[in-house]
Amino acid sequence: GKKLDVCQWSQGSTSGEPKKLGAGPSGSLCQYSTSTVSYA
Numbered sequence: 001g002k003k004l005d006v007c008q009w010s011q012g013s014t015s016g017e018p019k020k021l022g023a024g025p026s027g028s029l030c031q032y033s034t035s036t037v038s039y040a
């Protein structure tokens with residue numbers, strides 16, 4: 001299967017490219033369990 005960032009967050013920047021801050025389950029930002037994710 002593919003490795004996908006199901007939930008990721010980034011910070012906008014003036015250069016146009018957002019800075020990736022992180023990905024995956026995170027307390028307040030991404031509430032899910034990796035065992036509940038399936039790929040189609």
